[in-house]
Amino acid sequence: MIIRQIFTDGIAHSSYLLGGNNTCAVIDPDRDIDAYMDVASEMGWMITHVLETHLHADFISGHMELLERTGATIVVPSSADPSFDAMEVSEGDSFEIEDMIIEVLETPGHTPEHVSYVVTDRSRGELPVCVFCGDSLFVGDVGRPDLFPGRAEELASKLYDSLHDKLLKLPDFCEVYPAHGAGSLCGRSLAAKRSTTIGYERLYNYALNTDGRDDLIHSLTEDMPAAPDHFSRCSEVNRRGPELLGKLPPLRAFPPAGFSKLAEDPENIVLDIRCYEAFGGRHIPGSYSIDLKSNFATFTGWLLPPDRNILLVTDSPENASEAAVWLHRVGLDRILGFLEGGMHAWAMAGLPTEHLCQVSSPELDNMVRDDEEFVLVDVRSPSEFSSGHIDKAVNIPVDEIRHSYKELDPEAKTLVICGSGQRSSMAASILQQNNFSDVHNVSGGMTGYSAAGFGPDCPLCALPWISSGKEKKVE
Known part of the structure; x- marks a missing residue:
């Protein structure tokens, strides 16, 4: 059994490849699947399964991309009610990948449909060796239960049961592989370490050492950080099955006159992704300033209206392409293109600017x-x-x-x-x-x-x- 972790910085997301000799599963993939394809090729694995612990709220998942490229079986919680063909699993279900048995635990709390995948490597022993627990248990924290309006206390109570009656029943040596690390808003204060064990979290995770159910409910429903807007959109996109990236239109470079005409259309917005000093010097009137080197995915998903087309202002076509990747990750797919020649070309065309x-x-x-x-x-x-x-x-x-x-x-x-x-x-x-x-x-x-x-x-x-x-x- 081999585990390869893929960490996506801008959304603090951990995904995994779980492999044997010839085949592997991808767990909680993000939308850009080249990293998984590259690792699988390097290891000589065929990707046969895609495991989703839940309908992720903070990013668009790559399950449909992997299905398109590999034909792998998508495994999802049955209560997720997916709109795509999938192997729907619930408590007590299990399946095999070579010598590994993957057992399903229902672990609701962060979301209502959440499951965890417990892995036993029969080539070595009969006890669970690791658990892929999504957003139920983190290093130093647990998943926030307040993403569904009016259900925070109910879900916090269910999370208490998921933690104490299920995950903490696993052996102390069982390795814990969560879906997020420090920087994610899926919890209150996730630690920077990217994996842990049940035993270590039992000793040192504050949420596992509260004074009973009511204390945990109180700690997880009071003074939580605000949840970005895209958290309420991404899970539904993932349930339906995201649009394949290959079917989205390519970025276009618009000369200043054409860009200006598009910017006048109320269906479109202008997003300036340059550093704030450059934006301050001159920018297109009415544009948003969100620096590509900031926490770009979070703040674009949070601040930009999802029902508008996006026009990018940047220093280079390469930055425009990078921005598009991050926008796609938070479900902002309506990207028309970018200003050819940047603000220098805009100014040379005699078009109006604002200053900050x-x-x-x-x-x-x-x-x-x-x-x-x-x-x-x-x-x-x-x-x-x-x-x-x-x-x-x-x-x-x-x-x-x-x-x-x-x-x-x-x-x-x-x-x-x-x-x-x-x-x-x-x-x-x-x-x-x-x-x-x-x-x-x-x-x-x-x-x-x-x-x-x-x-x-x-x-x-x-x-x-x-x-x-x-x-x-x-x-």
């Missing part, structure tokens, strides 16, 4: 000390805000600015701040879309403000938050 003034930490501190008249909007999460903020700031998380901007004066001088400048640029672009006339972005955010000696350190900015680029700060 960047305010440095010393400038902001002077404004605070001089008691200037301005509104300071801190778009970090409530937990970040409570850990340290500027006295004048009002906390409106970036996802809420889409609606809560109505509480602000569009004529007032408005400064926007976050942890580094990226989320605040996202929020500032939304304010500009809604006719705020005097918007400024705080470059460097609270990290820069604190580094300059003007404010407290931001503990969350040092967490291993996984982005689609090289950064590891919370964005």
Whole structure:
């Protein structure tokens, strides 16, 4: 028995290949299946099964892609009610892959239809050697039960049973392979380690050591981080079966005049994926700012309307292609193309631009000390805000600015701040879309403000938050 893990940084997602001598299964695949095909080819495996622990809420799964390429049998929980042909399994079912027996445990809680796959390697012994537990049990955490409106307490109670009556009945040496690691919003505070054992989690996982059912329910239904918008969309897409990537239209390069005409259509939106400093220098009026090197998949899935076509502004065709991969991962498939020649070509065509003034930490501190008249909007999460903020700031998380901007004066001088400048640029672009006339972005955010000696350190900015680029700060 061989296990190969594939970790997708930008969505902090772990998927796996479970193989024997000649065949293998892919567990909880993401939509881009080349990595699985490459590993299978390298190992000399035929992919015969695709195992889904649940209808993933935070990304689009690759089960249909693998079916198309390999003809593998898709295994899903029967209660998921899939719209595609699949082997539907429930508690007590089992199947074999060479010397391995895979047994099914129903482990609802994170989602109602969740299952875990317990593997016994008969070539070595008769006891379970590992469990692929999806989003029920993580390293240092458990799956959040609050993704279904009005069902949080019910699902938290079911999760308690799944953990204590099923997963914790496995041997302490049983290896645990979850579907997510640090950086995922599928739990509250996942650890950075990517696998664990039942015994270690029994000892050190806070959720397994609560004072009974009611205590766990309370801990998992109070003060949970906000769930991105695409969490409510992806599971249904996965149930229906996602559109095959090969059937989506290719990206097109639009010259400035054609791009401008498309941008005027209310069915289309412009997404600027350059760094926030470049966006601040000049950008197309009405465009969204979401830096490709930020937590791009999460924030595009969270902030962009899913029923609109997307036009990309970028520094290169290669970045446009990379952005398309991440957009597809969160179910944003309506991508028309990108601006040929970027903002340089746009400016050379004499087309209009907007600016977003960047305010440095010393400038902001002077404004605070001089008691200037301005509104300071801190778009970090409530937990970040409570850990340290500027006295004048009002906390409106970036996802809420889409609606809560109505509480602000569009004529007032408005400064926007976050942890580094990226989320605040996202929020500032939304304010500009809604006719705020005097918007400024705080470059460097609270990290820069604190580094300059003007404010407290931001503990969350040092967490291993996984982005689609090289950064590891919370964005």
